[in-house]
Amino acid sequence: xxxxxxxxxxxxxxxxxxxxxxxxxxxxxxxxxxxxxxxxxxxxxxxxxxxxxxxxxxxxxxxxxxxxxxxxxxxxxxxxxxxxxxxxxxxxxxxxxxxxxxxxxxxxxxxxxxxxxxxxxxxxxxxxxxxxxxxxxxxxxxxxxxxxxxxxxxxxxxxxxxxxxxxxxxxxxxxxxxxxxxxxxxxxxxxxxxxxxxxxxxxxxx
Amino acid sequence: xxxxxxxxxxxxxxxxxxxxxxxxxxxxxxxxxxxxxxxxxxxxxxxxxxxxxxxxxxxxxxxxxxxxxxxxxxxxxxxxxxxxxxxxxxxxxxxxxxxxxxxxxxxxxxxxxxxxxxxxxxxxxxxxxxxxxxxxxxxxxxxxxxxxxxxxxxxxxxxxxxxxxxxxxxxxxxxxxxxxxxxxxxxxxxxxxxxxxxxxxxxxxxxxxxxxxxxxxxxxxxxxxxxxxxxxxxxxxxxxxxxxxxxxxxxxxxxxxxxxxxxxxxxxxxx
Numbered sequence: 001x002x003x004x005x006x007x008x009x010x011x012x013x014x015x016x017x018x019x020x021x022x023x024x025x026x027x028x029x030x031x032x033x034x035x036x037x038x039x040x041x042x043x044x045x046x047x048x049x050x051x052x053x054x055x056x057x058x059x060x061x062x063x064x065x066x067x068x069x070x071x072x073x074x075x076x077x078x079x080x081x082x083x084x085x086x087x088x089x090x091x092x093x094x095x096x097x098x099x100x101x102x103x104x105x106x107x108x109x110x111x112x113x114x115x116x117x118x119x120x121x122x123x124x125x126x127x128x129x130x131x132x133x134x135x136x137x138x139x140x141x142x143x144x145x146x147x148x149x150x151x152x153x154x155x156x157x158x159x160x161x162x163x164x165x166x167x168x169x170x171x172x173x174x175x176x177x178x179x180x181x182x183x184x185x186x187x188x189x190x191x192x193x194x195x196x197x198x199x200x201x202x203x204x205x206x
Numbered sequence: 207x208x209x210x211x212x213x214x215x216x217x218x219x220x221x222x223x224x225x226x227x228x229x230x231x232x233x234x235x236x237x238x239x240x241x242x243x244x245x246x247x248x249x250x251x252x253x254x255x256x257x258x259x260x261x262x263x264x265x266x267x268x269x270x271x272x273x274x275x276x277x278x279x280x281x282x283x284x285x286x287x288x289x290x291x292x293x294x295x296x297x298x299x300x301x302x303x304x305x306x307x308x309x310x311x312x313x314x315x316x317x318x319x320x321x322x323x324x325x326x327x328x329x330x331x332x333x334x335x336x337x338x339x340x341x342x343x344x345x346x347x348x349x350x351x352x353x354x355x356x357x358x359x360x361x362x363x364x365x366x367x368x369x370x371x372x373x374x375x376x377x378x379x380x381x382x383x384x385x386x387x388x389x390x391x392x393x394x395x396x397x398x399x400x401x402x403x404x405x406x407x408x409x410x411x412x413x414x415x416x417x418x419x420x421x422x423x424x425x426x427x428x429x430x431x432x433x434x435x436x437x438x439x440x441x442x443x444x445x446x447x448x449x450x451x452x453x454x455x456x457x458x459x460x461x462x463x464x465x466x467x468x469x470x471x472x473x474x475x476x477x
Contacts, residue, residue, distance in 0.1 A: 049301075051301055053285050053297075053299070054297070054449075054450060055264060055285035055286065055287045055295055055297045055450055055451075056264045056266075056285050056287070056441070056450070057264070057447060057450055062301055078301065082301060084302075095281070095300075097268070097283065098268055098280070098281035098282075098283065099281070100280055100281050102280050168303055168320060168321065171320070171456030171457060171458065171459075172303050172304055172320055172456070174302070174303060203280045205280070
């Protein structure tokens with residue numbers, strides 16, 4: 001259950017990378033977002049995807065809000081109360097439906113952070129960015145062991161990501177639509193640490 | 207919910223939807239205690255209704271499991287489809303993707319762990335699965351569709367609140383304990399030295415008079431593997447949809463033999 005979750009968070013985090021990187025090292029697909037993020041400290045966007053259930057033959061639309069802060073912090077608040085965070089030292093996943101809060105440490109976070117580290121450290125040498133038709137970019141990490149196989153980003157107004165397609169290691173694709181980007185002051189690490197509401201069981205992962 | 211206040215029309219629609227859903231929802235059931243002599247007939251009648259409905263079912267599961275090498279796992283959500291008498295599919299997934307997908311029909315089984323890029327396509331007649339007819343076994347477990355042969359009833363033993371029936375079939379040796387309500391309470395299956403599984407039915411829903419499992423506990427004989435399944439959102443359909451039951455291995459994932467797949471998953475879980 002952790003691998004596919006890391007895949008999505010890794011892709012979302014990849015949008016937020018570059019805080020410590022020299023400006024010249026950033027990729028075209030994240031250039032505008034990073035510029036504003038560095039200047040302000042925090043980026044937020046509305047996010048939406050459609051989750052298919054091939055077994056039940058149904059699909060459901062999932063909406064939420066994405067927050068990004070440098071250097072490696074992401075938070076996804078979904079309608080219905082599900083919340084996912086990722087930080088340098090781990091991450092949390094609140095699942096009201098299962099009445100549990102998963103807390104993962106650095107070991108679980110490491111593969112997700114690998115994408116951002118690659119981009120931070122030596123981009124574009126370690127990440128292959130290829131322009132796609134329609135203003136999109138395909139990103140592949142050379143030799144990465146991340147659960148993310150490929151991600152594709154299409155830019156919208158202002159050059160900010162408007163569509164993110166994540167293909168996990170098993171070939172499953174999920175498209176996330178991002179809109180209404182806004183920027184503000186960073187809230188810091190505490191805004192990316194979840195506490196368990198009453199009745200929620202905390203499960204610690206490595 | 208984000209996105210501002212709902213309109214009055216939306217609120218009315220939501221309230222109406224909830225009302226309809228509540229009216230259609232199954233009710234947790236406590237079925238009446240039956241005299242011992244009435245239990246075999248009641249069991250067979252209820253079984254026949256479950257077998258008929260079980261030809262096309264889908265449901266949502268929450269699973270709490272404990273596995274060898276890793277201990278207790280976090281709760282998982284899964285989708286289940288049944289196509290009785292011998293097919294099922296179980297897909298563990300979240301908002302963010304699929305963790306495990308397994309489908310079986312008759313002796314064939316296909317399983318996939320996308321995050322590990324591991325998959326298998328096996329056949330119980332050809333490969334060393336350790337059990338016969340995985341498709342029928344899965345259906346029996348989730349539909350509580352355990353059907354003793356007629357001759358087994360004559361040797362049934364009454365032990366207070368349980369009526370116990372034993373028999374052998376191609377799948378192995380079975381011991382079925384029927385509760386005071388005439389429903390299966392506890393089933394033990396042994397197949398040679400390789401498989402020994404106990405299934406307990408801890409709760410039932412009443413779907414228009416038909417008892418359908420709501421809480422199932424599955425445990426291996428050595429106690430290393432345990433799973434508690436809460437079943438909700440059960441839908442009975444007119445016809446099974448074959449494509450919903452089919453698990454396909456993605457391009458680039460070469461199917462492993464069943465033993466190799468099992469070893470690889472266990473090794474990855476232990477890391």
